[in-house]
Amino acid sequence: MQPTKEDCFIVEGKLALPYQYFAGRTGSRFLIALRDEKKIRGIRCEKCNKVFVPPRSTCERCFSDISQSWVDLEDTGTVTGFTVVRYEEPYQPTKPPYILALIKLDGADTPIAHIIKDIPLTEMKLGLKVKAVFAEKTTSTIMDIDHFRPQEDG
Amino acid sequence: MADTLADVEPMIYESQISVPYSWWAGDTASRFFRSLRDEKKIMGTKCAKCSRVYIPPRKVCPSCFSENPEWTEVSDQGVLQSFTIARRQLASLPEKVPVILGLIKLDGADTGLLHYLDEVDQKQLRIGMRVKAKFADNRSGGIRDIEYFRPAK
Amino acid sequence: MDQAAIIGVGMTKIEANKAGDTFADMVWEAVNKALDDAGMTINDVDNVVTTSNDFWDGRTISCMAVGDASGARHKNASCVEGDGTFGAFYGLTRALSGDYGTTLVTAHSKGSESISSLITNAAFDPIYERAIGMDMITACAMQATAYLDRTGTTPDQLAMVSVKNHGNAKQNPLAQLPMDLTVDDVLKSEMLSDPLHKLDCSPVSDGCCAIIIANQARASKYSGRPVWIKGVSFCSDSYFLGDRDLARAPSLAQAAQSAFAMAGIKDPATEIDVAELYDAFTYQELMWLEAMGLCEDGKAGSRLESGDFHRNGRLPVNPSGGLLSGHPVIAAGLIRIAEIVKQLRGEAGGYQIPDARRGVAQGVNGLCGQSHCVWVLDRDNQEKEIG
Ligand SMILES: [Zn+2]
Numbered sequence: 001m002q003p004t005k006e007d008c009f010i011v012e013g014k015l016a017l018p019y020q021y022f023a024g025r026t027g028s029r030f031l032i033a034l035r036d037e038k039k040i041r042g043i044r045c046e047k048c049n050k051v052f053v054p055p056r057s058t059c060e061r062c063f064s065d066i067s068q069s070w071v072d073l074e075d076t077g078t079v080t081g082f083t084v085v086r087y088e089e090p091y092q093p094t095k096p097p098y099i100l101a102l103i104k105l106d107g108a109d110t111p112i113a114h115i116i117k118d119i120p121l122t123e124m125k126l127g128l129k130v131k132a133v134f135a136e137k138t139t140s141t142i143m144d145i146d147h148f149r150p151q152e153d154g
Numbered sequence: 155m156a157d158t159l160a161d162v163e164p165m166i167y168e169s170q171i172s173v174p175y176s177w178w179a180g181d182t183a184s185r186f187f188r189s190l191r192d193e194k195k196i197m198g199t200k201c202a203k204c205s206r207v208y209i210p211p212r213k214v215c216p217s218c219f220s221e222n223p224e225w226t227e228v229s230d231q232g233v234l235q236s237f238t239i240a241r242r243q244l245a246s247l248p249e250k251v252p253v254i255l256g257l258i259k260l261d262g263a264d265t266g267l268l269h270y271l272d273e274v275d276q277k278q279l280r281i282g283m284r285v286k287a288k289f290a291d292n293r294s295g296g297i298r299d300i301e302y303f304r305p306a307k
Numbered sequence: 308m309d310q311a312a313i314i315g316v317g318m319t320k321i322e323a324n325k326a327g328d329t330f331a332d333m334v335w336e337a338v339n340k341a342l343d344d345a346g347m348t349i350n351d352v353d354n355v356v357t358t359s360n361d362f363w364d365g366r367t368i369s370c371m372a373v374g375d376a377s378g379a380r381h382k383n384a385s386c387v388e389g390d391g392t393f394g395a396f397y398g399l400t401r402a403l404s405g406d407y408g409t410t411l412v413t414a415h416s417k418g419s420e421s422i423s424s425l426i427t428n429a430a431f432d433p434i435y436e437r438a439i440g441m442d443m444i445t446a447c448a449m450q451a452t453a454y455l456d457r458t459g460t461t462p463d464q465l466a467m468v469s470v471k472n473h474g475n476a477k478q479n480p481l482a483q484l485p486m487d488l489t490v491d492d493v494l495k496s497e498m499l500s501d502p503l504h505k506l507d508c509s510p511v512s513d514g515c516c517a518i519i520i521a522n523q524a525r526a527s528k529y530s531g532r533p534v535w536i537k538g539v540s541f542c543s544d545s546y547f548l549g550d551r552d553l554a555r556a557p558s559l560a561q562a563a564q565s566a567f568a569m570a571g572i573k574d575p576a577t578e579i580d581v582a583e584l585y586d587a588f589t590y591q592e593l594m595w596l597e598a599m600g601l602c603e604d605g606k607a608g609s610r611l612e613s614g615d616f617h618r619n620g621r622l623p624v625n626p627s628g629g630l631l632s633g634h635p636v637i638a639a640g641l642i643r644i645a646e647i648v649k650q651l652r653g654e655a656g657g658y659q660i661p662d663a664r665r666g667v668a669q670g671v672n673g674l675c676g677q678s679h680c681v682w683v684l685d686r687d688n689q690e691k692e693i694g
Pocket residue numbers: 045046047048049059060061062063064
């Protein structure tokens with residue numbers, strides 16, 4: 001006899017794993033500058049003439065160590081991609097709907113992902129000029145940038 | 155990259171990966187758990203080719219790679235195949251140490267079942283000793299419906 | 308089969324906590340050491356295999372996160388979950404396929420970032436077993452009980468494995484735990500789960516290893532001295548511990564037999580000059596030695612006592628210090644291969660085994676040695692064709 005679905009047990013569980021992510025030497029420098037100086041810093045590959053942010057120790061293009069060539073970036077940039085997140089998940093940093101965007105900071109060649117506030121959803125557009133708003137309390141994470149907002153003259 | 159962090163404060167992102175998960179026990183395990191819960195019976199599956207009886211029950215015989223079509227009840231008593239006494243409170247242990255973990259081959263089964271041992275003097279523990287299941291008073295359809303194994307009288 | 312060789316190896320130092328390095332930083336270091344060792348640049352690498360585990364990395368699809376540091380950008384890159392020896396096996400088949408002349412294989416993990424007891428508990432079946440709360444230490448302790456009971460090996464003999472390997476590590480600058488120990492120190496260390504004391508268990512570690520495998524046509528094109536892969540095999544046992552005889556390792560016996568046969572070795576106990584085995588726990592070194600036919604069944608403990616497996620013994624085992632002196636999960640087996648390569652090239656420094664010609668390395672996947680991968684390596688390529 002085939003069991004009915006009601007007869008079938010479910011073992012409810014949870015994959016719950018505390019985890020400490022060590023930011024490493026490069027990531028630590030980036031986070032400390034954010035926390036202590038409210039500065040966003042990137043790393044330049046001199047060979048490829050590219051500025052990476054978030055910074056990484058090595059250049060994936062020319063395979064060289066770039067961990068020492070730090071550059072200060074502006075806290076302003078341009079939106080190169082975005083979406084409006086309308087579904088809710090427990091890991092999200094803010095309540096939907098919200099704008100998730102790729103922002104290329106002035107002076108950088110790679111965009112960072114962050115959220116954009118203070119703009120009606122309907123007015124959101126590619127190419128929008130935005131500026132970082134720093135969090136009042138530091139968490140020593142990328143969320144020390146609380147969000148980006150449109151530039152006044154953007 | 156191995157140079158020191160002397161001039162850099164190492165930053166740590168404290169986090170927790172926490173994903174709810176529902177494991178569907180499937181019809182074979184569900185039948186096993188129903189028997190445990192409702193009748194205090196330990197049921198195994200039997201391979202049609204090699205006649206090996208699997209506890210915990212599997213739908214397929216890993217030796218013959220064919221189905222185990224038959225159900226058979228095995229004894230609530232068996233032989234201790236191996237054991238350990240966990241003494242450090244390892245994060246995985248839901249019970250307070252020291253706890254005795256054992257691998258028990260029940261009479262009528264061909265494979266061992268992992269479970270707890272209790273009501274036993276640690277010095278009496280030995281491979282080959284006879285043990286018997288103690289069923290939990292409140293059974294909800296899970297492997298802990300057997301509370302633990304203890305020496306058979 | 309066609310011939311293939313390992314032409315470069317690179318390892319980071321094994322440490323309790325590499326706070327200064329991310330996963331990618333460790334991989335970068337090991338890969339560049341392997342490239343330097345082989346006398347190659349990243350452009351000479353035809354394809355990449357990364358080996359990792361999502362739980363240990365605290366990240367899903369973890370293998371892709373180290374691709375950049377492996378030089379995998381715009382290359383064929385593939386991933387293996389499990390011990391590095393299995394990643395290397397996959398890398399070897401790619402080199403032998405004819406499509407790729409060289410394969411870069413990496414393996415990494417950081418034990419320091421999470422809780423190994425919870426990670427290994429999650430390896431147990433969630434429906435029937437996980438609620439019992441076992442992890443790698445308690446499961447292996449149960450296996451140790453069964454092994455000691457069957458063979459009559461003693462806790463003192465287990466302790467001697469720890470004394471030997473921690474002592475060997477004093478010559479290995481990359482080892483995490485070089486230590487001067489006595490049998491008494493081991494037996495007096497905390498009992499974690501009977502019969503395993505703290506010093507019977509390998510530590511939690513961070514580290515990475517990279518090797519470069521080349522087919523015959525490419526093996527001698529670079530300055531790195533090739534070490535030839537003469538036999539490789541792996542074999543797996545049942546998943547459920549209760550389905551196995553925990554006191555024996557038939558899957559390792561089978562993997563070893565077929566790897567030695569492929570290498571044309573008839574009596575491994577006399578024909579192998581050096582072994583690097585997967586000693587995650589002291590009893591495992593002895594149990595694996597017996598299963599591999601490197602020692603008579605049940606006799607490894609007494610052979611160890613008489614000095615056979617010491618650096619100056621008949622068959623030196625884990626002259627690098629083994630996993631007991633540093634155990635980055637996933638990388639651990641690949642490190643065994645890299646250590647044998649160093650031995651056969653005569654580059655093992657203070658722990659060099661004189662005139663080592665032929666060596667064996669072993670990796671393990673799964674609880675209590677469910678699956679084993681055995682590599683037989685040779686300094687020379689003059690023996691008869693294998694296949
Ligand atoms: Zn570059």
